[in-house]
Amino acid sequence: DTGVSQNPRHKITKRGQNVTFRCDPISEHNRLYWYRQTLGQGPEFLTYFQNEAQLEKSRLLSDRFSAERPKGSFSTLEIQRTEQGDSAMYLCASSPAWGQEINNEQFFGPGTRLTVL
Amino acid sequence: QQQVKQSPQSLIVQKGGISIINCAYENTAFDYFPWYQQFPGKGPALLIAIRPDVSEKKEGRFTISFNKSAKQFSLHIMDSQPGDSATYFCAASMKQGAQKLVFGQGTRLTINP
Numbered sequence: 001d002t003g004v005s006q007n008p009r010h011k012i013t014k015r016g017q018n019v020t021f022r023c024d025p026i027s028e029h030n031r032l033y034w035y036r037q038t039l040g041q042g043p044e045f046l047t048y049f050q051n052e053a054q055l056e057k058s059r060l061l062s063d064r065f066s067a068e069r070p071k072g073s074f075s076t077l078e079i080q081r082t083e084q085g086d087s088a089m090y091l092c093a094s095s096p097a098w099g100q101e102i103n104n105e106q107f108f109g110p111g112t113r114l115t116v117l
Numbered sequence: 118q119q120q121v122k123q124s125p126q127s128l129i130v131q132k133g134g135i136s137i138i139n140c141a142y143e144n145t146a147f148d149y150f151p152w153y154q155q156f157p158g159k160g161p162a163l164l165i166a167i168r169p170d171v172s173e174k175k176e177g178r179f180t181i182s183f184n185k186s187a188k189q190f191s192l193h194i195m196d197s198q199p200g201d202s203a204t205y206f207c208a209a210s211m212k213q214g215a216q217k218l219v220f221g222q223g224t225r226l227t228i229n230p
Binding site: 004006031033035040041042043044045048055056091093095104105106107108109110111113 | 123149151153158159160161162163166206208210212214215216217218219220221222223
């Protein structure tokens with residue numbers, strides 16, 4: 001399977017705990033996105049990486065959220081001191097870009113469903 | 118501020134019929150308009166996309182119609198099948214910057230056999 005993969009698929013945690021999710025993008029896609037989707041809503045943008053550089057963060061990304069993409073390949077999203085309002089599906093997407101040619105297409109992974117009790 | 122508005126919220130169509138979902142956007146800087154299909158528990162899957170230099174794009178049973186002056190675009194699913202039952206999202210993004218997708222609220226489509 002050469003698509004975007006995310007782990008874990010499901011995570012149940014208690015309020016106040018820290019959680020970390022991983023995303024492996026499509027090989028050679030140098031652009032990576034994180035989105036959050038709550039029940040009955042469309043995904044909302046959280047943050048964007050081009051290679052290892054985090055170039056944009058949404059106001060939705062509070063100080064408790066941090067994302068990394070250390071070698072420009074996989075990415076992690078960590079939520080510290082989880083709150084019940086953090087319960088959502090966290091989606092990762094990747095997109096190709098070659099030199100100056102930009103392709104808008106974004107391919108999504110299956111998501112990580114977080115439940116905070 | 119909701120930049121992409123999608124309607125209807127839910128839609129029921131008989132097998133073989135035409136499903137039509139509409140979206141309207143506000144930001145004239147948007148220049149890429151994809152449609153995604155999402156099944157329960159899965160991530161969104163790219164169906165078809167259009168840029169504003171064309172008014173229509175067709176791929177199989179799926180067609181996007183685009184009206185730049187009205188800032189509206191729609192998805193038509195011809196010969197709708199029960200397997201098309203899913204939630205559909207329209208989205209938009211700009212050429213510059215992160216090209217992040219701004220999604221509509223979604224339409225839950227049910228195709229009755």
